Amino acid sequence: MAESNGLLEPTLEFVFELRVEVSEPIRVGRxxxxxxxxxxxxxxxxxxxxLRGKVLGVGADWWVTRGATTQLDARYLIEAEDGSAIDVVNRGYWHxxxxxxxxLFGGEAVGEDELYYRTAFAFQTGSEAHRWLTEAQFVGYARPExxxxxxxxxRLG
Known part of the structure; x- marks a missing residue:
């Protein structure tokens, strides 16, 4: 029998998909x-x-491009089907x-496997039903549409 060294291999559990509607970016400066x-x-x-619900029209994504890499910092609110409000902080990278x-800019669809567009989440809510969101690390695979x-x-296991 192999000896355990106490190290885990990461596992991922799919929990939901966000379809976040965005308007045109506002350029702050270069x-x-x-x-x-x-x-x-x-x-x-x-x-x-x-989880099911909607993304509320409250929030934005602040993004900084340095060379070919963009650093993302989004904050917004979601509302679960039961009416619970959930604060979302979502940070990541696009390359x-x-x-x-x-x-992409020509309108061609690009898959997750072609684009490095990865994020990490932190959630806050007072809802007991959605407390599980505040007790684990969540990661995302993103794509533009x-x-x-x-x-x-x-959910990272």
Whole structure:
């Protein structure tokens, strides 16, 4: 029998998909090394085995591009089907080379496997039914769709 060293291999449990509706980004400014923009969040949906509801039109994603990498910092509210409010902090990274960005901006659909668009979540809520969101780490695989950012959210085990 193999000896256990107490180390775990990570597992992921799919919990829901966010379809976050966004409006046009607001450009804040550019320096020699970075470009800051803010994308308002105006709505959306949540659908999955552990959570259903809607994304409220409250919040935005502040993103800074440095070279080919964009750092994301989004904060918004979601409302579960039972009416519970849940605060979302979602931070991550987007990285696409020039050819992939050209395809994206040309309106071509790009899969999660082609684009490094990964996020990590922190949730806050006073709802006992949704307390599980505040007690674990969640990660997301994101992809852009016209007018939306779609994120499949997983609980890290």
């Amino acid at each position: 320096t020699a090394s970075e470009d800051l923009n803010v994308t308002p969040i105006v709505g959306g949906t949540i659908d999955g085995p552990r 696409a080379g020039p050819e992939l960005e050209k395809r 016209p007018g939306f950012v779609c994120i499949r959210v997983f």
